[in-house]
Amino acid sequence: MTYDLIIEHIGELLTMEHGEGPIRGEDMKHLPVKKNAAIAIKDGIIAWIGTQEEAASLHAKERMDAGGKLVSPGLVDPHTHLVFGGSREHEMALKQQGVPYLEILKQGGGILSTVGATRQATEEELLAKAKFHLDRMLSYGVTTVEAKSGYGLDKDTELKQLRVAKQLNHEHPVEIVSTFLGAHAIPPEYKGEPEAFLDAMLHLLEDIEKDELAEFVDIFCETGVFSVEQSRAFLLKAKEKGFSVKIHADEIDPLGGTEMAVGIGAVSGDHLVGASPEGIKALGEGNTIAVLLPGTSFYLNKGKYANARGMIEAGAAVTLSTDFNPGSSPTENLQLIMNLASLQLKMTPEEIWNSVTVNAAHAINRGDVAGKIVVGRKADIVLWDAPNHHYIPYHYGVNHTAAVVKSGRVVYR
Ligand code: NIG
Ligand code: FE
Numbered sequence: 487m488t489y490d491l492i493i494e495h496i497g498e499l500l501t502m503e504h505g506e507g508p509i510r511g512e513d514m515k516h517l518p519v520k521k522n523a524a525i526a527i528k529d530g531i532i533a534w535i536g537t538q539e540e541a542a543s544l545h546a547k548e549r550m551d552a553g554g555k556l557v558s559p560g561l562v563d564p565h566t567h568l569v570f571g572g573s574r575e576h577e578m579a580l581k582q583q584g585v586p587y588l589e590i591l592k593q594g595g596g597i598l599s600t601v602g603a604t605r606q607a608t609e610e611e612l613l614a615k616a617k618f619h620l621d622r623m624l625s626y627g628v629t630t631v632e633a634k635s636g637y638g639l640d641k642d643t644e645l646k647q648l649r650v651a652k653q654l655n656h657e658h659p660v661e662i663v664s665t666f667l668g669a670h671a672i673p674p675e676y677k678g679e680p681e682a683f684l685d686a687m688l689h690l691l692e693d694i695e696k697d698e699l700a701e702f703v704d705i706f707c708e709t710g711v712f713s714v715e716q717s718r719a720f721l722l723k724a725k726e727k728g729f730s731v732k733i734h735a736d737e738i739d740p741l742g743g744t745e746m747a748v749g750i751g752a753v754s755g756d757h758l759v760g761a762s763p764e765g766i767k768a769l770g771e772g773n774t775i776a777v778l779l780p781g782t783s784f785y786l787n788k789g790k791y792a793n794a795r796g797m798i799e800a801g802a803a804v805t806l807s808t809d810f811n812p813g814s815s816p817t818e819n820l821q822l823i824m825n826l827a828s829l830q831l832k833m834t835p836e837e838i839w840n841s842v843t844v845n846a847a848h849a850i851n852r853g854d855v856a857g858k859i860v861v862g863r864k865a866d867i868v869l870w871d872a873p874n875h876h877y878i879p880y881h882y883g884v885n886h887t888a889a890v891v892k893s894g895r896v897v898y899r
């Protein structure tokens with residue numbers, strides 16, 4: 487047998503070979519590692535995993551030398567706002583003067599400023615721009631991402647954003663899982679009429695389903711945007727129509743979206759900075775995954791981070807994401823988020839690696855295909871310029887990726 491590719495001289499191989507399902511609570515401390523390992527790939531699939539000594543006698547068309555360093559599954563980023571027009575650097579001065587994020591939105595800026603730019607952009611422009619950002623994510627070791635709409639808030643633009651994500655999923659090595667976030671803000675046309683706007687967004691689900699444009703539906707549950715009750719009703723209707731649901735909950739004000747999300751069986755609750763003790767308890771008991779976004783807390787500069795330690799102690803499954811977007815978290819760098827998780831969320835390196843692989847995959851319903859290096863799975867693999875798994879959460883602000891393999895193909899080095 488001749489393999490297509492052998493990756494050898496792996497000092498530390500993070501196989502992430504846990505049991506079924508997301509990793510919860512105390513179990514997040516356990517990191518399955520193989521030392522002195524090698525991987526053989528055939529037809530895009532991991533065909534063999536063994537020791538370096540065994541690998542020496544195997545044949546392959548190509549060999550990659552990991553140089554005794556760290557190798558992990560391709561990272562999964564489970565919460566991004568990948569497709570949008572324009573950027574918001576002009577809001578930096580307002581931020582510096584202390585104008586709150588929700589106040590900028592209230593004045594018609596923030597998300598609504600990006601809505602204006604996204605409505606104006608052509609599909610080709612949005613595609614080129616999203617590709618630029620996705621290339622960057624790949625360079626940081628990400629092989630699967632979730633991508634939300636939510637900068638259209640009208641039929642044409644929301645569908646345009648979702649078509650761009652679908653197109654990019656076909657063209658780009660990184661796999662994209664799409665989420666419809668039409669309920670991201672209330673557009674000027676519906677000012678003061680949130681219910682009517684939510685109804686209009688629910689109508690889009692037929693087109694979305696027909697053209698297979700999204701798997702998930704999400705909503706921004708926040709002061710001045712949508713209430714917990716509105717969010718619950720909206721997400722339940724989306725569930726009835728067969729969509730999986732997620733929610734931006736308790737990001738800025740603690741409204742109680744966390745426990746509501748668990749109560750309705752959301753696949754994930756995202757942000758959760760203001761989650762109450764009841765919300766945290768609910769995460770520990772239910773099946774909703776906590777998607778934490780410390781880059782957003784850092785960038786909103788409020789000095790408050792999600793209670794990751796409390797969630798893990800309660801038995802929750804925690805994951806991490808960039809929240810890449812033009813307002814509250816303009817970064818494609820998931821490695822930086824791993825540093826923030828270490829410093830600000832006090833997560834251990836083992837918890838962090840479990841978060842950005844297995845748990846992130848489960849947060850976007852890809853637990854059975856992404857996030858692990860096991861025989862029979864697609865070969866999504868990152869070779870790191872790092873001696874061990876402690877190193878990346880520690881050495882911050884630079885890119886440690888040495889090479890990325892997606893479905894068995896070397897797509898970055
Ligand atoms: O996850 N909070 C709502 N949505 C994004 C920010 C979007 C924006 O500011 O453009 C978030 O923080
Ligand atoms: Fe977000």
